[in-house]
Amino acid sequence: MNKKILTRRKMIKIGLLGVGGLMLGGPLNLFAKNIARKSSKIKAKAKSVIQIWMWGGSCHIDTFDPKPQAGHDYCGDLDNAIETNVKRIKINAALPLLAHQADKYSLIRSMTHGINAHETASYIMQTGHEPGRLVYPSAGAIVSLFKGYAAGYKGVVPPYVVLTKGQGRFSESGFLGSKYKPFVTGGDPSKNLFEVEGIIAKGVSDERQLSRRGLLHNLDTLSSKNTEDFQFKKIDKCEKKAYDLMFGDAKKIFDLSNENTTVRERYGKNKFGQSCLVARRLVEADVPYITINYNGWDTHKQHFQIMKQKLPEFDQGLSALLQDLSDKNLLDSTIIWCCGEFGRTPKVMWDPPWNGGRGHFGQCFSALVAGGGFKGGRVVGKSNETGTEVIERPVHPEDLIGSIYELMGIDPEGKLPNSKGLNVKLLPGKGNGRLKEIM
Numbered sequence: 001m002n003k004k005i006l007t008r009r010k011m012i013k014i015g016l017l018g019v020g021g022l023m024l025g026g027p028l029n030l031f032a033k034n035i036a037r038k039s040s041k042i043k044a045k046a047k048s049v050i051q052i053w054m055w056g057g058s059c060h061i062d063t064f065d066p067k068p069q070a071g072h073d074y075c076g077d078l079d080n081a082i083e084t085n086v087k088r089i090k091i092n093a094a095l096p097l098l099a100h101q102a103d104k105y106s107l108i109r110s111m112t113h114g115i116n117a118h119e120t121a122s123y124i125m126q127t128g129h130e131p132g133r134l135v136y137p138s139a140g141a142i143v144s145l146f147k148g149y150a151a152g153y154k155g156v157v158p159p160y161v162v163l164t165k166g167q168g169r170f171s172e173s174g175f176l177g178s179k180y181k182p183f184v185t186g187g188d189p190s191k192n193l194f195e196v197e198g199i200i201a202k203g204v205s206d207e208r209q210l211s212r213r214g215l216l217h218n219l220d221t222l223s224s225k226n227t228e229d230f231q232f233k234k235i236d237k238c239e240k241k242a243y244d245l246m247f248g249d250a251k252k253i254f255d256l257s258n259e260n261t262t263v264r265e266r267y268g269k270n271k272f273g274q275s276c277l278v279a280r281r282l283v284e285a286d287v288p289y290i291t292i293n294y295n296g297w298d299t300h301k302q303h304f305q306i307m308k309q310k311l312p313e314f315d316q317g318l319s320a321l322l323q324d325l326s327d328k329n330l331l332d333s334t335i336i337w338c339c340g341e342f343g344r345t346p347k348v349m350w351d352p353p354w355n356g357g358r359g360h361f362g363q364c365f366s367a368l369v370a371g372g373g374f375k376g377g378r379v380v381g382k383s384n385e386t387g388t389e390v391i392e393r394p395v396h397p398e399d400l401i402g403s404i405y406e407l408m409g410i411d412p413e414g415k416l417p418n419s420k421g422l423n424v425k426l427l428p429g430k431g432n433g434r435l436k437e438i439m
Contacts, residue, residue, distance in 0.1 A: 044409025046372030056298025110381020
């Protein structure tokens with residue numbers, strides 16, 4: 001009997017560690033605490049990061065680097081550029097609301113890494129490292145290490161949150177381990193529905209969930225007789241944190257039913273728009289790193305039909321987020337970075353079976369950065385007249401990620417803890433390509 005109960009508790013422990021990233025103890029954790037204490041001597045300008053991950057890659061020509069002169073074979077129906085509220089900066093006419101916010105963000109028109117495979121490109125864009133013998137942690141895990149629990153973070157929500165679906169194409173925490181994996185919400189905030197993945201069963205009420213917890217505790221006679229046991233204390237602490245997420249103050253952050261209706265409508269009553277609103281609420285709760293996993297950009301077919309829905313949704317949600325953070329005096333301390341693992345082919349694939357699609361393109365693409373020490377109203381880099389090549393100021397993933405680390409007060413050239421005791425740096429190189437012109 002006791003053996004079965006202990007096995008059940010081990011299973012709960014495994015599940016809760018995966019949800020909340022709450023692994024405790026161990027030499028790696030002690031090393032992390034020492035590093036977090038020493039951290040860097042760089043003064044932080046930002047407290048939080050919101051990453052809008054355009055899963056599949058958006059086309060720069062359709063968004064932040066329009067090329068109307070390139071013609072129909074490159075632009076299709078999205079062949080108009082509009083002025084923004086910053087002179088000399090134009091963006092695609094499909095983004096009219098963002099055109100009024102250009103003073104709040106800068107555009108990088110020369111992102112490049114040359115990789116056209118989803119998995120490899122995602123890994124490079126999220127970690128700043130090329131694949132090798134070590135699996136490096138993502139930027140979110142790095143921020144969780146340096147600004148999370150080991151650094152004294154006391155928030156009611158884990159320090160690294162992904163809205164709403166796990167990214168899945170790379171290991172978010174890499175060699176740092178499960179403690180630094182993100183808390184993935186699941187659900188759909190536009191329907192006031194969040195599900196803690198693997199913990200809250202669909203269709204199970206709060207009352208029934210709590211009743212199940214009570215039943216489990218009643219059956220668990222082994223732990224009740226060993227209340228001073230260190231291992232059981234660790235498990236119980238993990239369980240408490242998980243249930244606090246489900247039913248405590250953390251739940252209120254994710255509950256948009258008490259948010260102003262006008263505000264919700266301004267963001268857009270769709271999954272992306274409401275995820276942007278939740279991200280703002282997480283910033284207000286001092287969460288260091290939030291990713292909005294915004295899929296649907298992998299448009300090999302019917303690209304322009306999909307963009308008719310996608311671009312207005314993106315325009316509304318991101319513009320509302322920028323304005324809202326600015327109005328609440330949070331933009332200066334919150335970094336927003338927005339891009340995917342690569343771009344899309346500038347030249348449209350009109351022939352069957354694509355019939356007007358765009359393929360993968362890592363040679364040249366764009367990113368948007370705002371807030372947290374990034375200046376607004378600037379453009380970094382330049383592509384050629386058809387958007388196929390970078391011709392001025394190439395920016396690589398490690399340059400962008402290193403700039404974000406620096407603004408968060410994290411030394412991009414600092415060391416990372418690892419179980420093998422290797423001399424491992426956060427990022428490769430010496431950081432000569434960092435975005436000093438907009439910092």
